[in-house]
Amino acid sequence: MPELFDPHLVKTYREDKRLLEQTEIPIVTVSATYKEDLKRMHGLPDDDTIPDVVFSRAHYSMALGVATQIWGDRLRPDRAWIVEPTNYVSKKNWFSIEFTQAVGKTIARYSILKTVKDFIDNFGRQKLPILSSITPPLLYLTENIHRPILSFHIAAGNILAEQGKKVVQVITDPHVRTEYVTNADKSNLWFCTFDENTKTEFLEKAAKLGIEAEPDRIIVTGPPVDPRVIAAKTKKNPWRSGPLNLALTTGGLGTNKQEILNLLEQLLPELRKRDPQLRLLVYAGTHRDIYEEAVFLAGRARIAPGKLADKKARFRVLYHPQIVDANEMLIKYGFPWAHGFLSKPSGDMAYDAAASGSFILSLAEWGEWEERIRVIFEQKAISRQADVAHIVSQLAVLRSSQGKSQSWIEQAMLNAHKLDPLFLNGAKEIVKVVKLARKEM
Numbered sequence: 001m002p003e004l005f006d007p008h009l010v011k012t013y014r015e016d017k018r019l020l021e022q023t024e025i026p027i028v029t030v031s032a033t034y035k036e037d038l039k040r041m042h043g044l045p046d047d048d049t050i051p052d053v054v055f056s057r058a059h060y061s062m063a064l065g066v067a068t069q070i071w072g073d074r075l076r077p078d079r080a081w082i083v084e085p086t087n088y089v090s091k092k093n094w095f096s097i098e099f100t101q102a103v104g105k106t107i108a109r110y111s112i113l114k115t116v117k118d119f120i121d122n123f124g125r126q127k128l129p130i131l132s133s134i135t136p137p138l139l140y141l142t143e144n145i146h147r148p149i150l151s152f153h154i155a156a157g158n159i160l161a162e163q164g165k166k167v168v169q170v171i172t173d174p175h176v177r178t179e180y181v182t183n184a185d186k187s188n189l190w191f192c193t194f195d196e197n198t199k200t201e202f203l204e205k206a207a208k209l210g211i212e213a214e215p216d217r218i219i220v221t222g223p224p225v226d227p228r229v230i231a232a233k234t235k236k237n238p239w240r241s242g243p244l245n246l247a248l249t250t251g252g253l254g255t256n257k258q259e260i261l262n263l264l265e266q267l268l269p270e271l272r273k274r275d276p277q278l279r280l281l282v283y284a285g286t287h288r289d290i291y292e293e294a295v296f297l298a299g300r301a302r303i304a305p306g307k308l309a310d311k312k313a314r315f316r317v318l319y320h321p322q323i324v325d326a327n328e329m330l331i332k333y334g335f336p337w338a339h340g341f342l343s344k345p346s347g348d349m350a351y352d353a354a355a356s357g358s359f360i361l362s363l364a365e366w367g368e369w370e371e372r373i374r375v376i377f378e379q380k381a382i383s384r385q386a387d388v389a390h391i392v393s394q395l396a397v398l399r400s401s402q403g404k405s406q407s408w409i410e411q412a413m414l415n416a417h418k419l420d421p422l423f424l425n426g427a428k429e430i431v432k433v434v435k436l437a438r439k440e441m
Contacts, residue, residue: 006035006039008039008044008045009035009038009039009087009088011042011044012035012038012039012041012042012044012087013087013088013137013140013141015042016038016081016083016087016088016141017083017140017141017144019077019081020081020083020141020142020145021144021145022077022078023077023078023079023080023081024070024078024079024080025070025079025080025081025150025431025434026080026081026083026142026145026147026149026150027063027066027067027080027081027082027083027149027150027151027152028063028082028083028084028085028138028141028142028149028150028151028152028153028156028157028160029059029060029062029063029082029084029151029152029153029156030055030059030084030085030086030130030134030152030153030155030156031054031055031056031057031058031059031060031063031084031086031152031153031252031323032052032053032054032055032056032057032060032084032086032252032286032323033052033053033054033084033086033087033097033323034052034060034084034087034322034323034324035050035052035087036048036050036052036322037322037324037325038087048321048322048325049321050321050322051286051288051321051322052286052321052322052323053086053097053098053101054101054252054253054285054286054323055086055100055101055252055253056251056252056253056348057251057252057285057323057326057327057348057349058172058251058252058346058347058348059152059153059172060084060252060323060327061226061327061348061352062152062170062172062223062224062225062347062348063082063150063152063224064082064226064327065224065225065226065227065229065427066080066150066152066224066427066430066431067080067081067082068226068227068228068427069226069227069427069428069431070431083141083142085134085135085137085138085141085156086130086134087137088137088140088141089133089134089137090133090136090137093132093133094133096130096132096133097130097133100130101253130155131155131159134155134156134159135159138156138159138160139159139163142160142165145165146166147166147438148166148167148168148190148434148437148438149165149166149167149168150167150168150170150430150434151167151168151169151170152170152172152224154169154177154179154180155179157169157189158179158182158183161183161186161188161189162183164188165188166188166189166437167188167189167190168189168190168191168192168430168433168434168437169189169190169191169192170191170192170221170224170430171191171192171193171194171198171202172194172223172224172347173194173198173223173347173369173370173372173373174194174195174197174198174369174372174373174376175198175201175367175368175369175372176198176201176202176205178205178209180202180205181202181205181206181209181211181213182211184202184206184211184212184213184218185206185211185212185213187214189217190217190218190219190433190436190437191217191218191219192219192220192221192426192429192430192433193218193219193220193221194220194222194223195220195222195422196220198220199215199218199219199220202218203215203218219429219433219436220422220429221425221426221429221430221432221433222421222422222423222424222425222426222429223347223351223423223426224426224427224430225351225352225355225423225424225426225427226331226352226427227427228331228335229331229335229352229355229356230355230356230424232331232335232336232356232357233355233356233357233358233416233417235336236336236337236339236357238339238357238409238410238413238414238417239339239340239407239409239410239413240407240410242277243276243277243278243279244277244278244279244339244340244395244399244409245279245281245337245338245339245340246267246278246279246280246281246338246339246340246341246342246395247281247282247283247334247337247338247340247341247342247343247353247358248260248263248264248267248280248281248282248283248341248342248343249282249283249285249330249334249341249342249343249349250283250284250285250287250290251285251344251346251348251349252285252286252323252348254285254287254289254290255344255346255366256343256344256363256364257287257289257290259363259364259386259388260282260290260294260342260363261293261294261297262388262389263342263386263388263391264282264294264297264298265297266391266392267280267391267392268280268297268298268301268303268315269301270392271301271303271314271315272301272302272303276314277399278314278395279312279313279314279315280314280315280316281315281316281317281318281333281334281337281338282294282315282316282317282318283318283326283330283334284317284318284319285318285319285323285326286319286320286321286322286323286326287319288319288321290319291317291319294317295317298315298317303315305317308329308333309333311337316333318330318333318334335352335353335356335358336356338353338356338358339358339359339409339413340353340358340359340360340361340409340412340413341353341358341359341360341361342361342363342386342391343360343361343362343363344362344363344364344365344366344370345360345362345363345365345370345371345373345374345377345383346366346370346373347369347373350362350373350374350377350383351373351423353416354377354380354382354383354416354419354423355416355419355423355424356416357413357416357417358413358416359382359383359408359409359412359413359416360377360382360383360384360412361383361384361385361386361391361394362374362377362383362384362385362386363386363388380415380419380420381411381412381415382412382415382416382419383412384398384408
């Protein structure tokens with residue numbers, strides 16, 4: 001067991017291991033630390049102000065979405081349990097975690113550094129220093145597990161598969177990285193793919209690399225979405241008139257920060273009008289700097305942030321230093337309320353926004369997989385690219401009926417309410433694959 005910062009974490013570490021060994025469906029991911037929430041869950045002293053280290057909301061929210069699908073309306077550790085090895089990285093290796101987050105945040109917030117990110121992707125995620133840091137705690141947590149383990153991060157999946165563990169690996173985007181097919185010839189691996197095109201791409205990439213992948217172990221499930229997000233669309237009707245509820249959101253690394261601030265400078269003055277046609281919610285996630293700058297810009301526009309529970313407030317900001325709480329706030333206050341999302345077209349926002357019955361105005365993509373996601377939802381007439389430099393005039397056009405019976409916004413929301421079952425049933429279908437893998441043991 002590695003030396004940990006907090007002696008209370010030794011207790012949660014052992015408890016995580018015990019619960020993972022006893023649960024029906026063990027789940028692993030690599031997304032963020034949530035040490036304080038773990039301590040709170042186990043009745044230990046916790047500090048709600050200590051910030052988490054966050055790499056991705058998607059890998060956390062998708063894992064939680066499947067767990068929620070299994071649990072129902074209350075936590076059931078006997079049915080499913082999630083572990084995140086980043087919580088238990090040793091003191092010796094902790095620098096690699098902070099370094100990875102710092103590099104990711106810097107690249108995510110400045111488009112000029114995207115070439116650095118592309119280099120990192122080409123270099124290979126499997127060679128980044130974080131992987132050697134998470135391996136010891138991951139192996140300790142799973143050492144006694146012999147049933148299939150559900151993985152939401154390819155690094156964790158490959159580490160476990162190479163140890164002979166039975167793994168169901170979720171390919172979370174309509175894009176297949178080389179790392180996904182590295183162990184595709186192993187009989188202890190099953191894969192869940194976004195759609196049929198992703199499955200075909202997987203088989204093509206494996207064939208190109210001379211890796212023999214079994215098609216029957218690559219199963220189309222659709223993307224995993226939290227059932228609470230899907231239920232949100234029952235609480236709102238497609239917009240037709242009145243104030244437009246618009247959510248402006250970042251991701252786990254604070255992506256698109258500069259675009260978000262640019263949009264705020266244009267949108268906030270609209271809220272000062274006598275009869276504002278817009279309400280704005282900013283999801284800053286775990287990023288205090290985005291939260292503070294959003295509040296500063298609002299103050300400069302003489303707008304005070306409203307209470308989170310006030311659905312009619314002109315301006316609200318969702319922020320919490322810890323990923324579990326930030327995600328719960330978004331599910332509670334964001335998805336049931338927003339007619340539309342201004343967001344990058346990513347797995348941690350686009351799937352959820354569309355599944356919640358909202359339209360999407362997409363910000364700059366962060367990679368090829370996000371370009372594909374953008375195109376998919378554009379083809380479904382749910383999304384279009386945001387005109388970041390002229391957002392007020394763009395919204396005015398999209399709100400207008402333009403001689404038709406419906407505005408683009410209303411039609412896009414209607415389309416989102418009729419979203420293909422493939423985009424809604426992913427969590428259910430992934431659970432079926434885990435059960436299938438268990439039968440084949």
